[in-house]
Amino acid sequence: METTCPECEATISLNADTVEGEIVTCPDCGVELEVVSVNPPELALAPEVGEDWGE
Amino acid sequence: MLRVSIIGGSGYVGGELLRLLLAHPGVEVAHVTSERLAGKPVASTHPNLRGHTSLQYVPASKVAPCDVLFLALPHGSAAKRIEEFAALAPKIVDCSADFRLRDTAAYERWYGEEHPNPAWLGRFVYGLPEIYREQIRAASYVSGVGCNATATNLALLPLARAGLIDTDRDVIVEVKVGSSEGGAQSSDASHHPERSGAVRSFATTGHRHTAEVIQETGVERVHLSITGIEMVRGAVATAHAFAKSAITEKDLWRAYRAAYTPEPFVRIVREKQGIYRLPEPKILAGTNYADVGFALDEATGRIVSICAIDNLGKGAAGSAVQCMNLMCGLEETAGLEFWGLHPV
Ligand SMILES: [Zn+2]
Numbered sequence: 001m002e003t004t005c006p007e008c009e010a011t012i013s014l015n016a017d018t019v020e021g022e023i024v025t026c027p028d029c030g031v032e033l034e035v036v037s038v039n040p041p042e043l044a045l046a047p048e049v050g051e052d053w054g055e
Numbered sequence: 056m057l058r059v060s061i062i063g064g065s066g067y068v069g070g071e072l073l074r075l076l077l078a079h080p081g082v083e084v085a086h087v088t089s090e091r092l093a094g095k096p097v098a099s100t101h102p103n104l105r106g107h108t109s110l111q112y113v114p115a116s117k118v119a120p121c122d123v124l125f126l127a128l129p130h131g132s133a134a135k136r137i138e139e140f141a142a143l144a145p146k147i148v149d150c151s152a153d154f155r156l157r158d159t160a161a162y163e164r165w166y167g168e169e170h171p172n173p174a175w176l177g178r179f180v181y182g183l184p185e186i187y188r189e190q191i192r193a194a195s196y197v198s199g200v201g202c203n204a205t206a207t208n209l210a211l212l213p214l215a216r217a218g219l220i221d222t223d224r225d226v227i228v229e230v231k232v233g234s235s236e237g238g239a240q241s242s243d244a245s246h247h248p249e250r251s252g253a254v255r256s257f258a259t260t261g262h263r264h265t266a267e268v269i270q271e272t273g274v275e276r277v278h279l280s281i282t283g284i285e286m287v288r289g290a291v292a293t294a295h296a297f298a299k300s301a302i303t304e305k306d307l308w309r310a311y312r313a314a315y316t317p318e319p320f321v322r323i324v325r326e327k328q329g330i331y332r333l334p335e336p337k338i339l340a341g342t343n344y345a346d347v348g349f350a351l352d353e354a355t356g357r358i359v360s361i362c363a364i365d366n367l368g369k370g371a372a373g374s375a376v377q378c379m380n381l382m383c384g385l386e387e388t389a390g391l392e393f394w395g396l397h398p399v
Contacts, residue, residue, distance in 0.1 A: 007304075007327070008304070008305065008308045008325075009305055009308055009309070010308075026327075028308075028323070029308075029325060029326060029327055030326030030327045030328050030329055030332070031327040031328070032327075032328070053328075053330070053332070
């Protein structure tokens with residue numbers, strides 16, 4: 001199953017056994033994505049976790 | 056095996072060329088020159104090469120005809136002696152700035168003197184494969200690239216090609232560089248207690264590499280400032296340009312992918328999580344990679360485009376070897392496969 005990243009438009013392949021609610025990471029932009037539908041495959045930005053990236 | 060020689064092998068670019076060429080599967084290094092160090096082992100100045108070669112420096116007069124000649128001489132020397140070198144090899148890669156500019160007026164403006172050998176300017180192809188791959192394949196003479204120019208060019212190229220820049224506004228580029236850019240010659244300013252820990256604004260205006268950026272990107276209103284920081288190798292260009300119309304980050308992704316998919320040595324680095332989210336020169340030391348990333352301030356239309364390289368790698372010797380591979384029909388990545396280190 002192929003779909004695109006809603007953040008950067010990278011093509012993302014999902015395994016055949018992917019289920020709704022799974023979290024995947026975009027290989028290009030690194031964003032966390034939630035599988036909101038598998039047929040057809042569709043991804044949405046996952047809720048962000050706390051940020052600990054700084055200087 | 057190609058027989059190659061290096062004219063001017065004792066400096067930092069010469070040493071990096073030697074390191075790459077000695078390990079290159081398709082190349083045999085015949086001669087390496089230094090007038091000052093003739094008779095001394097090349098490993099006496101490049102200690103990382105100990106045990107890998109018994110080559111000794113020879114004076115340039117001892118260099119035998121070969122397949123490819125690399126020139127790593129100080130500014131102006133290659134242009135004055137190019138006929139002599141061209142008699143030694145059918146293919147030349149010159150790492151100096153002597154043959155980078157096509158326009159003699161631009162050369163005079165930025166170098167403050169007449170070009171010593173303008174008849175040869177048109178015979179050289181600018182050695183950035185990301186722009187001139189096909190021309191380099193067919194070329195006999197290729198000019199190496201400027202390190203700061205390369206970081207800046209690769210940062211601006213996707214924006215210029217996609218026509219995203221407002222050309223009525225100025226593009227400002229700050230380049231942070233390691234101390235090896237100053238070359239192997241010591242000076243009062245490079246004395247360790249003076250240089251260590253310094254943040255040295257050494258070329259605030261008028262840097263010569265600006266001419267290469269204008270020539271290769273077509274961005275006329277571009278301004279460079281160079282700052283030396285606490286790093287031996289590496290250059291990172293941070294370019295600030297304004298979008299000519301409202302854009303989103305997706306437009307930037309499209310522009311960068313259009314410019315660099317599938318370039319073997321340019322990676323788009325713009326990640327939402329992790330430690331290394333944008334290009335970072337330290338993990339590129341010793342590699343031929345250019346990592347390019349971006350950010351957009353949607354409220355003002357300011358695009359920040361960032362490119363990191365090893366100044367001696369992609370910024371000099373790495374690009375030169377990549378060009379040799381193209382000129383000689385070798386695999387483009389041959390001899391340039393090192394991935395870099397982490398942690399480092
Ligand atoms: Zn993505």
